[in-house]
Each structure stands twice: as C-alpha cells, then as structure tokens.
Amino acid sequence: MTFPVPPSPATWVKNQSIRAPRLRADAANLAWLYTKRPLFFSTQVTSAQNISNNTTTSVFLDTTYIDNWLGHASPTSTTYSPPLSGWYLAQGTVSYVNASIQTGYYAAGIHVSQNSVGSNLLNSVVVPFSGGGIVSNIACDLVQLTANTSDSMTLIALQTQGVSNGIDPPTFLKAEWIALPSTGASVVTGTVVASPPTPVLWPPGSGTQLTNGGGIAAGATSMTVANTQGMIVNGTLGLEYYQGNAVSSIAESVNITSIVGNTIGITATSYAHAQNAYVSIPVSAAFLNNQVRDMVNFLAYPPIARLHNFGGSQSLAAQTFPAATAINFQAATVDNFSGWTGGVGTSSYTVPLSGVYFVYGQVAFNAGSENCSAGISIAGGTVQWGDSIRTAGTSLITCPTVSKLLRITSGQTVQLMGTTTVALGLSTANSSFYSTLIVVWRGF
Amino acid sequence: MATYPSPVVPTFLAGFAPQSTDFTNYWYNTALFLQNKIVFRASQTTTATTLPSTGIATLIAYDTVLEDPYSGWNGSTHVWTPPSGYTGWFWVSSTLRTATLQNNVGIGLQVNINNQFSPFIPLGQGFVQIMGASTGTAGCSGGELVYLVGGLSGVSISGFTDSSTVNVSTTLTAGQQSTLEIMWLTL
Numbered sequence: 096m097t098f099p100v101p102p103s104p105a106t107w108v109k110n111q112s113i114r115a116p117r118l119r120a121d122a123a124n125l126a127w128l129y130t131k132r133p134l135f136f137s138t139q140v141t142s143a144q145n146i147s148n149n150t151t152t153s154v155f156l157d158t159t160y161i162d163n164w165l166g167h168a169s170p171t172s173t174t175y176s177p178p179l180s181g182w183y184l185a186q187g188t189v190s191y192v193n194a195s196i197q198t199g200y201y202a203a204g205i206h207v208s209q210n211s212v213g214s215n216l217l218n219s220v221v222v223p224f225s226g227g228g229i230v231s232n233i234a235c236d237l238v239q240l241t242a243n244t245s246d247s248m249t250l251i252a253l254q255t256q257g258v259s260n261g262i263d264p265p266t267f268l269k270a271e272w273i274a275l276p277s278t279g280a281s282v283v284t285g286t287v288v289a290s291p292p293t294p295v296l297w298p299p300g301s302g303t304q305l306t307n308g309g310g311i312a313a314g315a316t317s318m319t320v321a322n323t324q325g326m327i328v329n330g331t332l333g334l335e336y337y338q339g340n341a342v343s344s345i346a347e348s349v350n351i352t353s354i355v356g357n358t359i360g361i362t363a364t365s366y367a368h369a370q371n372a373y374v375s376i377p378v379s380a381a382f383l384n385n386q387v388r389d390m391v392n393f394l395a396y397p398p399i400a401r402l403h404n405f406g407g408s409q410s411l412a413a414q415t416f417p418a419a420t421a422i423n424f425q426a427a428t429v430d431n432f433s434g435w436t437g438g439v440g441t442s443s444y445t446v447p448l449s450g451v452y453f454v455y456g457q458v459a460f461n462a463g464s465e466n467c468s469a470g471i472s473i474a475g476g477t478v479q480w481g482d483s484i485r486t487a488g489t490s491l492i493t494c495p496t497v498s499k500l501l502r503i504t505s506g507q508t509v510q511l512m513g514t515t516t517v518a519l520g521l522s523t524a525n526s527s528f529y530s531t532l533i534v535v536w537r538g539f
Numbered sequence: 540m541a542t543y544p545s546p547v548v549p550t551f552l553a554g555f556a557p558q559s560t561d562f563t564n565y566w567y568n569t570a571l572f573l574q575n576k577i578v579f580r581a582s583q584t585t586t587a588t589t590l591p592s593t594g595i596a597t598l599i600a601y602d603t604v605l606e607d608p609y610s611g612w613n614g615s616t617h618v619w620t621p622p623s624g625y626t627g628w629f630w631v632s633s634t635l636r637t638a639t640l641q642n643n644v645g646i647g648l649q650v651n652i653n654n655q656f657s658p659f660i661p662l663g664q665g666f667v668q669i670m671g672a673s674t675g676t677a678g679c680s681g682g683e684l685v686y687l688v689g690g691l692s693g694v695s696i697s698g699f700t701d702s703s704t705v706n707v708s709t710t711l712t713a714g715q716q717s718t719l720e721i722m723w724l725t726l
C-alpha cells in the first residue's frame with residue numbers, strides 16, 4: 096500500500112518547464128493527502144473493560160471503523176501510532192456504567208507519548224447523578240506526533256467511585272491529521288502562508304485584450320481588460336504579445352499589482368498601448384508559485400492553536416449564569432499564525448483568517464465546584480455555552496467543556512469563558528489537569 | 540455561498556501539456572473544495588423541543604440554518620443529508636441546552652443516521668449529570684465521526700432525559716441554544 100508524502104512543494108523559477116513529475120509531486124500529492132488524510136476511528140464494543148478505582152487506564156479499542164493509514168496495531172492495542180508526522184486532533188468519549196457514587200468523579204482524557212515521554216491531559220470531569228444510564232465524558236487534544244518513532248496517543252479513563260467501574264458504549268477515539276509539524280529534525284515542517292491564494296483558472300492561451308477607450312499612455316499604472324482569467328497579483332502580463340510572440344515593436348512585460356474586477360493595477364508601462372492591444376497571460380513562475388506552491392503550503396499548515404493555563408494562576412469569582420469570566424492562558428503549545436498576541440496572562444486568540452473554525456475549550460476547576468459552565472465568546476459577544484454541570488455538596492474537581500464549529504471573521508477574538516456559582520480557583524498546578532483552548536481552521 | 544465538485548486526486552500524465560481544462564479539472568476544482576469544505580450549521584432559536592420524562596430520545600427540531608451551502612437540510616424532517624456525489628467521512632458535533640433540571644437528573648444527546656440509532660456505529664453522547672437542583676440552564680455537548688453516503692445518509696440529533704420526573708424543554712435564549720454542526724473531513 097502506498098501513501099502520499101509530506102507536502103514540500105518546490106519553488107518555480109523563470110523558464111522552468113512544467114513537467115508532470117513536478118505537478119504530481121506537489122498538486123497531486125497534496126490532493127491525495129487531503130482527500131485521504133490519516134483518519135482513525137475506533138470504539139470499544141466487546142471488551143467490557145473495567146476501570147479500577149483512582150487508576151488512569153488506557154482504554155481498549157476493539158472495533159475499528161476506519162484506520163486508513165494503519166496506525167492502530169491490533170484490536171488489543173490501546174494506542175494509535177502516527178503514520179504521518181504532524182499535528183493530530185484527538186477526540187473521544189469514555190462512557191461509564193453509572194455507579195451513582197457521588198463522592199467520586201468520572202473523567203476522560205488523552206495520553207500522548209512524545210519522544211518517549213508520556214503525559215496525560217484530563218478533559219471532561221463530572222460527578223454522576225443518582226440514577227441509571229451511563230455517564231459520558233469528552234476527550235479532546237491537539238498534539239504533535241512524529242511518525243516512525245515511539246510517539247503515540249491513547250484514550251484514557253479515570254474514575255474515583257471507590258470501586259471498579261465498567262465502561263459502556265459509546266466509547267471511542269478519533270484521530271485526524273490536521274497539519275504538518277511545526278518543529279522536528281528530519282521531518283518536513285509546515286510553512287506559514289499568511290495570505291492564502293484563491294484558486295484561479297489556468298491562463299487562456301489566447302490571452303485577452305486591453306479595453307481602455309483610447310488606450311493607455313506610457314507610464315500607465317492601470318488598465319482594463321476584457322478577461323482576467325489566470326491573472327494573479329505579482330503575476331506577469333505581456334502587452335502586445337499574442338500566444339507567446341511579440342506582435343509589435345513596443346511589446347513589453349509588466350507585473351500585476353492589483354486586480355479589482357476588470358481593472359488591473361500594473362507596474363508602469365514604458366510605452367503607450369492602443370485599445371484592443373493584445374495582452375498575454377503567461378503561465379509564469381509567479382502563477383505556479385501562487386497557485387501550486389503556496390496553495391499546497393497553506394492547506395498543509397493552516398492556522399492552528401492550543402493555549403493552556405498550566406503554570407498560571409486564576410480564580411473565578413462567584414457569578415450568576417450566564418455571567419462569565421474569560422480564562423487567561425499561560426502558554427501556547429502551538430500558535431502558528433500568531434493569534435495569541437497578548438501573551439502570558441491574557442485570554443484572547445485573534446483569528447488570522449476569516450473562515451470556519453473548530454473551537455474546543457475546557458475549564459478545569461479545583462475541588463469544590465458548584466454550578467460550572469464552559470463557553471466560547473467571539474469578539475466579546477454573547478457567550479456560546481457548551482456544558483453546564485453541577486456537583487453540589489462535594490469537594491471534587493470538575494471540568495465542563497465546549498466544542499463548536501464557528502464561522503469567524505479575520506481580526507475577531509476567541510475567548511474561553513467559564514462561570515461558577517461559588518468562588519473557585521482554576522486548576523493550574525497539575526500537569527494532567529488544566530484549562531485549554533484549541534482553535535483549528537477548517538475552511539473558508 | 541458557492542458549492543464545488545467533489546474533490547479528485549489529479550492524474551498528470553507525462554507527455555501531456557497542462558491544458559486549461561486539465562488544470563481546472565485536476566487542481567483548480569480540488570483546491571477550491573479543500574479550501575471550502577462542506578459544512579452545515581444550525582441552531583434552535585424559535586421553537587423549543589420537549590424532552591419527555593420517560594427518557595425517550597426525541598428529535599431536536601433545529602429551526603435556524605446558519606449555513607448550508609450544499610442544501611442538504613430538510614426543514615420538515617430536521618435531517619441533513621450530503622448531496623449525491625459527496626460521500627465521505629463527516630464530523631458531527633452538537634450541543635444540547637435545556638431549562639433548569641431537577642435534583643439528580645441527567646440529559647444527553649445522540650446522533651442518528653436515517654432516523655435510527657445505528658447498530659453499526661455506536662452513536663450517542665449521553666452526558667451531563669446534575670446533582671442537586673441546578674440554579675441555571677443545563678447543557679451538554681459532544682461529537683461523533685460518521686460515514687455518510689451522498690443522497691442517502693441523513694443525520695439528525697435526538698435529546699433525552701435521565702431520571703427526570705417532569706418533561707424538560709430546550710432553551711431558546713441567545714448563547715444557550717441547541718446547535719448542530721457537520722463538516723466533511725475526508726473521502
């Protein structure tokens with residue numbers, strides 16, 4: 096079985112031939128990767144696993160629905176090994192048979208092994224209600240893993256009911272390759288493309304024509320044309336060229352500086368050109384760098400961010416829902432488009448590009464939780480709430496989560512919001528339990 | 540919002556010039572789709588759903604479509620179906636928000652395929668447990684990976700209560716509305 100390789104598109108240069116191998120290596124490879132990116136989804140159906148009290152336990156995944164790059168060794172394996180180096184969005188659920196013991200909690204999380212060092216992050220933490228049914232907990236993290244090493248991820252369960260507790264469906268782990276790695280020796284790392292190109296059609300062989308009434312004068316920096324197909328900013332145009340041949344003694348080339356409708360900003364012409372003059376649109380190196388190289392680089396490394404408050408300090412005052420407080424962050428595990436501009440102790444992630452974003456947040460409270468909720472605020476607006484849970488009369492930790500797919504405009508801020516009905520500190524000193532905000536660009 | 544052809548993996552044959560049509564079919568359309576993947580978002584803002592105390596899973600009737608460029612939503616059945624030709628793996632995520640709950644009550648939500656709790660994929664995100672009378676509205680959220688056949692597989696969401704002795708309504712207050720999001724991930 097063959098797979099795409101990590102995208103590493105070439106830079107085109109003037110007079111370079113456009114050959115099939117280069118197009119296959121760049122455009123075809125990226126399309127292959129993105130339409131069949133590493134995706135893993137496996138569940139626990141038959142194992143009927145029991146989780147020992149107060150013991151972080153790897154969850155068996157015995158029934159796999161998709162593992163297209165073969166990262167899961169066998170039905171008895173609890174780990175997913177990255178088949179392609181990069182950032183993975185891990186999402187899961189651990190569902191427990193509800194023991195209804197309200198002096199303990201249920202939790203789910205993600206364990207990662209990176210460079211032979213293991214770490215856990217608990218996500219959803221809840222105290223059960225006194226009833227039947229099941230209790231489900233969400234797991235979510237954004238992690239960088241290296242292929243062909245011992246790196247791996249695992250869904251983990253933790254419960255403190257005082258007794259062994261069974262797992263129920265739905266319990267699953269989903270792992271999805273999101274982007275090239277940001278760092279690493281001997282791996283292809285991502286390239287930030289701050290202004291991703293818009294796909295344009297291949298330049299027409301016949302070019303177009305100048306439509307300015309009376310033509311344009313020498314020194315003109317703007318012109319109008321009949322058709323802009325194939326034009327890109329920083330591309331090249333040939334005035335008085337037709338199908339690659341100069342048709343006049345005043346043939347010259349100019350660069351495109353702007354495109355607004357059929358009005359093209361250009362570098363100053365040396366000559367005057369009449370209305371209906373031929374304008375050729377060559378398949379230039381600039382065109383291929385824009386439409387292939389930059390497109391591949393952007394799609395292979397879109398805006399992603401993981402902020403957390405481990406090592407920080409913050410307490411939330413008692414508030415009446417839906418009043419809420421923004422969660423401050425201590426560090427960014429990844430922030431490739433530099434959206435977290437305020438730095439340590441600040442709460443806002445500024446979206447770099449307009450589009451649809453996956454946003455996940457969790458608010459990890461110290462013991463003593465009451466009514467607790469987690470939500471997302473865009474541009475300081477109305478909080479979009481996720482979980483609202485309650486653990487009255489206990490001294491247990493709690494962690495509500497929120498997960499949304501939101502359309503956000505460039506420049507707007509994203510904040511994780513938390514609220515509690517009793518004053519409570521956030522968990523920031525436990526390396527396995529802290530608040531996080533994950534933001535992943537999903538499309539325009 | 541525009542729609543784009545389902546992506547293809549380009550086949551650039553040696554010896555053929557990169558003609559306009561080849562580039563359009565092999566790369567331009569694919570790049571457009573990958574930059575603008577299929578997405579559906581909806582919320583419930585005008586008419587609440589009553590979740591019965593019996594705990595029976597009840598269809599959430601989302602009434603406000605936030606975006607549906609591929610026109611997969613059926614506002615009568617409250618089911619989203621990818622159009623024919625767009626089969627693939629999709630991530631379905633949902634938030635259920637309800638009115639204040641009684642003491643020791645749980646709420647949860649589940650994903651349905653073609654109006655059935657599919658026996659092939661364990662769906663469902665039964666979640667949230669409330670100890671003690673809640674002093675505010677309740678909410679839970681979750682997501683699931685599903686394989687949808689274009690034109691055939693419809694996605695809907697149901698909510699349910701656990702251990703409640705009264706019916707529970709979803710909330711319509713801004714920021715506290717139930718939501719559904721679906722996004723294409725891969726072929």
